[in-house]
Amino acid sequence: MSTTRRTFIAVAGAALSAPVAAAAATTSSWPPPSGGRADSLEARLAKLEDLNELRALNQAFARHVTSGATEELAALAAEPSGVVLEPGVVGISHDGVGEHDVIEIAPDRQTATARLHVAVHTETVIGPDCPLLEMARQQGGGVISRAEPVVLEKAYVRRDGVWKILRVTAVRA
């Protein structure tokens, strides 16, 4: 990854290109800070359910990127037709056990943001073609593999009651 910030999933539409930071500014952190007003049990349950759904969404995202399942990946996005994976990205693995990850859900539970520590796996095709590379490619080689720790800044939106990914930006860790 040559730049410090790049769009990992691009989604068409100007409204979707707003910086993640702006969306995060409108949110409250979860769990609530100590000393704050305690939510009702029903509200806390709802947020926990949201949290679980978002975590499952993140895991599915990583799994589909790694397996190259583009259709399944598109189904996770708010605008499936706008999903474009950055060239060379072949996998995502989560870094550690998520102790540094943060997911924030807006009070109205219609939007959310996350900062996830992951390793992005990339492959750069070696070129130009030569006989050796031809053989290497046939068996899945002929590339330079690299794994880079990044923070994925994700924005989510609830569509028809289901959390969808609005945008994903990779920031060099």
Place this chain on the structure above:
Amino acid sequence: MSRIPGSYPRLILFAANEDSTVPTRYPREQMHRIKYTKLTSEQILGKLATAANGPTSASPLSDVFAGKSLKIVLDNGPTLSYRFTDSKRLSLTEGDAVAVQAGYGALTLDRIALFSHLIPKTQRGYIVVVDQDTNLATAFELWFSGYQDNREVQRQVYQGYVDTGAAAPTMRHGITNRVEGHGYFWKQDSGVETLEFYPSVLYSNFVELTRFGGELSWCAPSDYIKISDDKYIYSRVEAEFSGTMTTYVLDPNRVEQVGMRLGFDDADALEYSMFRGKGEWVGQIAQFEPFGDLGTTVAQGNRAAAAAGKGARQVYRPLKTNPIMTRAQVDAAVAKNKTLFAPNNAMAGNRSPMSTFLSGKELTLRYDNGQAFSYRFDGAQSLRWQRDGESGWHEEKYESFESAPGVIMFGHLLSGAKDHDAFSIVADFEHGLVTTLHGTMGTPYMGNESAVKTMFGVVEMKGLTPPKYRRHQFTDELVGRAMSWNYAPGTASPNGAFAPGLTSMHLYSTPHSLSWIIFLGNGAGGLEWSGPASYVKIRDELYFAYWLEEACNGTLGTILINMRTMRNCGIDYGAGTNGLRLSIVGAHARHAGRFNTVKYFTPKTSVTA
């Protein structure tokens, strides 16, 4: 573990007859040049009719199964129920199908029994290997007409066990890298002698010492299956050639084998035979997998063409991606484009520095074949040359490298030559000696295939008196060696992972051939191929080698191997639809071991009464 009911005779060793040596005979065409008939499915079915009676064998077949029944349960495969009438006839029920009668042959190696049969009126059959101590079994289902070249034997390998009525075992035979790097000389009971090398987990090299005269090695997709620490199954199919399958059980300690061969030779005659062989261990070359990686899976990369369907495997089919061109097509392509020493080159990431040694010099290279070429080196990358007797000069672009002090490798085109000629030259200015590989484009087989001639001679220049008699010479000092070649620096990831740059391994398999092996992602050997080659000794630990990628992409590779600095410099020469190219090669080396095989390439003396 329970045993198969009944008792089995111990192995009776085949005693190789030392007097049965046959004189070396050379084929009219080497294997990669033979135009094997594209047999139809109907032709194959007809030729297999006699095979229903079972395989032939020079050694007595075993009666290990005679009078017994075996029920072999295979993971993800059929259950095979066998009744062995005697040592030659069996009946087979595949799953719930109707039983069929067939001839078969069995041989044993210690407690391992291998038997094979075809199914009458079909193009199918089986090889089954049973470990009588563990009751574990490996079955190869075989069939013809499963690929566009019908004669190429296809196989699906199943693991399983002999159902004795006891609880099913949890262990299985399985794929392995535990014999990767092994090399053997084999002499079979039929008198056939081979050298066989296993530098890969997907492929193997074989040298047909008797069938094809032992000049070249060839490569074949191969299976390696572990039975136990000292018993393995090896199987290859001569894909892109005759399509013949050779499968055997191997004992590395005793260097013994029992096996089966099935296929059609260059005259389309069926060979279906069992064999027993004894051999010699010729050495072990290096493995590059991480320690602890036992090769129970094959590390295909993310981009590998997904193997799908029964019998699918990785097979390198070079002419599929490098179609044959006519001479006229090559001429037209070359007229459009010549790429000389392009800087963006995947095989030059570790190139040697450009030398300025020749810049400003004038000299003549005088060869023993009567040719002489005079040179004026106008700069580090521009020269003029003149053939003896010519009055004018030809201007060319060139590249040069100083591999060792006073030893310069340089190369250039001979513009205007009718065969798009090029020279790759090694000149030793301390000894006044030169060796030139004269490459030309086009052979009787392919317009886009290089040919080469080696010229020995001397350097004539002011202040240098060359020797009268001494010359560089062909050498067998590299034969049997394996060396890895890394063509570009690797890349480290912040998480500590390290990805090597483009890397391959050479196996200098015979005095006249070279194999190249492409590593899988975990460092295991993967696809490989082989071509004619030769090796010239320039100085101690300094060798000038070429190889021709014949019946392939047609490239002539020339490298100067320096085993003191452990790097090479070189020039590739080739042509294709994109025109002609001369390109720089440069790589770092590691020793990868050696097979002690030189003695097998000494021409035999035919003794007649």
